Amino acid sequence: MITIDNLQHPMGSFSLLVGSLRLKPGLTLLVGPNGAGKTTLLELLATVQMPKRGTIMYQHRSSAEDLPLIRSQIGYLPAEIELYEDMTPLKLLAYLSELKGVFRLDRAKGLLHDFRLDDWQKTRISHLSQGIRRRLAIAQALLAAPVFLFLDEPLNGMDSGERKLAISYLNRYAAGRTVIAAVHEMNEWEGAADRVIWLDGGKINFEGRTSLWTADLPHRIWEGTITIEQFKSYPSQGLIVFREVEEGIYVKLVADTPPFSGLTEVSPMLEDAYFVRKYNSLPGVPAGYETDRR
Structure with a gap:
């Protein structure tokens, strides 16, 4: 140690x-x-x-x-x-x-x-x-x-x-x-x-x-396919991943509740948790130091 x-x-x-x-x-x-x-x-x-x-x-x-x-x-x-x-x-x-x-x-x-x-x-x-x-x-x-x-x-x-x-x-x-x-x-x-x-x-x-890094996050993560119009209406800083697919735009995004119908909540990966924690530290969003002593 x-x-x-x-x-x-x-x-x-x-x-x-x-x-x-x-x-x-x-x-x-x-x-x-x-x-x-x-x-x-x-x-x-x-x-x-x-x-x-x-x-x-x-x-x-x-x-x-x-x-x-x-x-x-x-x-x-x-x-x-x-x-x-x-x-x-x-x-x-x-x-x-x-x-x-x-x-x-x-x-x-x-x-x-x-x-x-x-x-x-x-x-x-x-x-x-x-x-x-x-x-x-x-x-x-x-x-x-x-x-x-x-x-x-x-x-x-x-x-x-x-x-x-x-x-x-x-x-x-x-x-x-x-x-x-x-x-x-x-x-x-x-x-x-x-x-x-x-x-x-x-x-x-x-x-x-x-x-612990991927648990108890301040926001939830959702994924699914949305229309181009819905994609354009969502704030870019909340988008983790997006790509064009045959049905529209596949997205993984940060939100406390699903902003569009058809989205499914998913468990965060390491990179997702990093995105959410950085998103939470944006101006106007409180953030604090965390440590795991166990």
Whole structure:
């Protein structure tokens, strides 16, 4: 577990503020708009930056006193990472594992296999696609089998198959470990994530289990097919999803009661719950911080 207390760290025109937070084992999604503080929080957790105020404890150890030990237990993937393009994936992982002091060629080959990179292990990285490079970037963060794994937009540049592979692997890896991934799209993590942290303006709006994230929402969700005239009459800020179909316009929308006949109430997905919570925080709609201490 990671324990954060009274954290304050400047980031541009405002500060990242975390009063008290317990990051438990499992896969946690870190969500929020651009500039909310997601990258700053991950960099602080990964010890890339040190907090100006407050403490971050890793299993009761402080980075101020046990930094080398803590860093040996951390894996980190930034949103943008430069790989050595003249190397092959196998040479890169072997080289990085030596730098980490955990050189094991079988571990490097095992990760290449896990991320389906066997066919490219001896191909220069400069010749690889963005999706393959991103899989390799995740693999390098896992070389030392870290207890704490921090990933900033880990699925960038991947196709749908690669994304499913990475999510499945991270879901399994998170058992007994603390894995935190900053993401933009939540639906693809459905069934894989254990907890959610919602950051906005450097402050936490929500922290808790995914079951709580999708429960007790301030508004209900409806779906069905409506006419084009009905679609044009409904406020755009309340539309979660819409697309043209043969019968009219399929919609999924936010409303306390069904605005049109024929709509059916549906259970929210992770992304739906995020939409509703953001919708509830629009001007004139009260919103408050929620946390799950269980």
